[in-house]
Amino acid sequence: MRVAMLLLLAAFWLAGPASAEVQEVYDFDTRAEEQRYQQLISELRCPKCQNQNIADSNAPISKDMRDQVYRMMRQGASNEEIVDDLVARFGEFVQYKPPVDKRTIVLWAFPAIAAIGGFLVVAGVLWRARRRNEQDSALSDDEKRRAERILKDQGGSSDR
Structure with missing residues (x-):
């Protein structure tokens, strides 16, 4: 030991x-x-x-x-x-902070470009989803007539 x-x-x-x-x-x-x-x-x-x-x-x-x-x-x-x-x-x-010139402009601009691009992608996805929901929720003329008939039938039977 x-x-x-x-x-x-x-x-x-x-x-x-x-x-x-x-x-x-x-x-x-x-x-x-x-x-x-x-x-x-x-x-x-x-x-x-x-x-x-x-x-x-x-x-x-x-x-x-x-x-x-x-x-x-x-x-x-x-x-x-x-x-x-x-x-x-x-x-x-x-250099941790290279100077801004024609060769490094993309490096310096990339964060802003990425943020704007991300915002546009999110806005596009939300816009498409909203349009799709509006189209899905809209009833055709036949569906509206059928819904009115069902409501009339239910309303008429509850009065008796």
């Missing part, structure tokens, strides 16, 4: 360093620079992870992108220059 407990403790002790997360340490002159860096890396998507920003990703490509952002900031590049450089290198996919 003691041997098993010691082996278990040794396994946890050895597994600890393997599961530890590596944190990069960058030196910033001001708190504003650090906040700018954090904002930039949170707005850029990891090309490998796809649904994770480069701030949260542990993929090697994300580390390279974070290093590139830091280097360019230290060289005095603007946010736009940094993003443009990474887009040129990895494609527009790295």
Whole structure:
């Protein structure tokens, strides 16, 4: 029992360093620079992870992108220059919010198009159902005469 407990403790002790997360340490002159860096890396998507920003990703490509952002900031590049450089290198996919232009207009317009299309489909289904109910409830002339006869017969027999 003691041997098993010691082996278990040794396994946890050895597994600890393997599961530890590596944190990069960058030196910033001001708190504003650090906040700018954090904002930039949170707005850029990891090309490998796809649904994770480069701030949260542990993929090697994300580390390279974070290093590139830091280097360019230290060289005095603007946010736009940094993003443009990474887009040129990895494609527009790295932007969570791609700019509106002729290539991305469908992407930006799709939610409105889908909502309008859904509304039109629902309106069409309701309109058809209402028309069908009106047609089903309308009586022909023969059916109206027959109904009147039945009502007269019932009314006349209840008076007696």
